[in-house]
Amino acid sequence: MHVTTTPGSSPGHGLLVLSSPLANGGRSRFSSLSASYPLKLLSPSPLTSTPENLGTCYVLAYGGGLVAGDEISLDIVVQAGAGLLLLTQGSTKVFRVRPGLRPLSLGPQRNPGSGKDHGKTIQRQHIRVEQDGYLLLLPNAVQPYASSSYHQAQRVTLQGHGSSVVLLDWFTSGRSLSVSKTSTRGIVGCGKTKEEWEFERYSSLNEVVLDGEVIMRERTVLDNDNGDETIPSTETPTAAKGTIPIPTLADRMRPYQTYATMLIYGPHFQTLLKALQTLSQDPSQTQFQAQRPNGTLLWSFSLVGKSASRSGDAQQGGVLRVAGVETEVVGEFIRGVLERGGVERLVGKGLWERIW
Numbered sequence: 001m002h003v004t005t006t007p008g009s010s011p012g013h014g015l016l017v018l019s020s021p022l023a024n025g026g027r028s029r030f031s032s033l034s035a036s037y038p039l040k041l042l043s044p045s046p047l048t049s050t051p052e053n054l055g056t057c058y059v060l061a062y063g064g065g066l067v068a069g070d071e072i073s074l075d076i077v078v079q080a081g082a083g084l085l086l087l088t089q090g091s092t093k094v095f096r097v098r099p100g101l102r103p104l105s106l107g108p109q110r111n112p113g114s115g116k117d118h119g120k121t122i123q124r125q126h127i128r129v130e131q132d133g134y135l136l137l138l139p140n141a142v143q144p145y146a147s148s149s150y151h152q153a154q155r156v157t158l159q160g161h162g163s164s165v166v167l168l169d170w171f172t173s174g175r176s177l178s179v180s181k182t183s184t185r186g187i188v189g190c191g192k193t194k195e196e197w198e199f200e201r202y203s204s205l206n207e208v209v210l211d212g213e214v215i216m217r218e219r220t221v222l223d224n225d226n227g228d229e230t231i232p233s234t235e236t237p238t239a240a241k242g243t244i245p246i247p248t249l250a251d252r253m254r255p256y257q258t259y260a261t262m263l264i265y266g267p268h269f270q271t272l273l274k275a276l277q278t279l280s281q282d283p284s285q286t287q288f289q290a291q292r293p294n295g296t297l298l299w300s301f302s303l304v305g306k307s308a309s310r311s312g313d314a315q316q317g318g319v320l321r322v323a324g325v326e327t328e329v330v331g332e333f334i335r336g337v338l339e340r341g342g343v344e345r346l347v348g349k350g351l352w353e354r355i356w
Helices: 249-253 267-280 283-290 327-340 343-347
Strands: 002-004 013-018 030-035 039-043 054-061 071-078 083-087 092-094 121-129 134-137 142-144 149-158 164-172 176-182 188-194 201-210 213-223 230-233 242-245 258-265 297-306 315-324
Touching: 013 039, 013 054, 030 039, 030 054, 071 083, 121 134, 134 149, 134 343, 142 149, 142 201, 149 164, 164 201, 164 213, 164 267, 164 327, 201 258, 213 249, 213 258, 213 315, 258 267, 258 327, 267 297, 267 315, 267 327, 267 343, 297 327, 315 327, 327 343
Parallel strands: 013 071, 054 083, 071 121, 083 134, 092 142, 121 149, 134 164, 142 164, 149 201
Antiparallel strands: 002 039, 013 030, 039 054, 164 258, 176 188, 201 213, 230 242, 258 315, 297 315
16 A cells, blocks of 8 residues: 655645556556645555556545645546546535634635635546546545635536546534433433534536546535525515524525535446436335435436547536435445446445445
């Protein structure tokens, strides 16, 4: 297992280059793997069942999460014919906005005392996938704590119609907390409570670019800054006529606690797209998924077409959206879909069993 950090480079910046198997006797290797605090990149040794063209990397943060003021920027290149699996170890925790910032988390151009980005946690990834390469971006869910502010942008550039991507972006309503309870008889016990949609702001932008054209763009913005705002009402009784409160973020998101979006494109994942298309057209399967005994889950799938006017080789992509009451239920559903679509074959059985 190889852990890489690079002191002296820009804070929070990382560079990852996975070489082409054509230049290394059929096996892909990380020709560049560097990161600076608070970012950390970890590359495990390949298993015997891992395909030779596949590289695996965990994207981590020191301290187990991201704090206010952290700005992560990761540049990635997947060279021709290589496959990259990007993971995280556990959920990406986003800690609350606090006065002051973690040492070294600011670059020289950022002022901790001013600016509109003060207090935000920012994460950017720019990924280039060359001809016949593929990317599997399968992190654990983002877990924004109460009063946190998280902003993420991920752009995947595909070079040629032979390159492919699966990009999973998902997040939860918050964290579960253990709390002490004391009864009237003085017996102390332990219970759990949950932060439910109590973060300040969550923003995520995901883009897939092919031949210089954005073919997929998904943006999510959740803002908790309603305060005591109201909206005009014309349907309330005379005594209460005037205004009604704007629904809170929690009101709008309930009963679901986890939301996921998965972008899929390219020849490596056509089996996955066909499996999802078949599943979405089966009324019994759709109804079953919506009424799972261990928690309500809703999902939808839509195909995204791409014109063949430039290369003469048309491709199709798709977008999967999932909402669930429990994170585990959402994860199980996504994992089942990926297995049905043959993704395990691209990863290898041993490594696949370690995902999530």
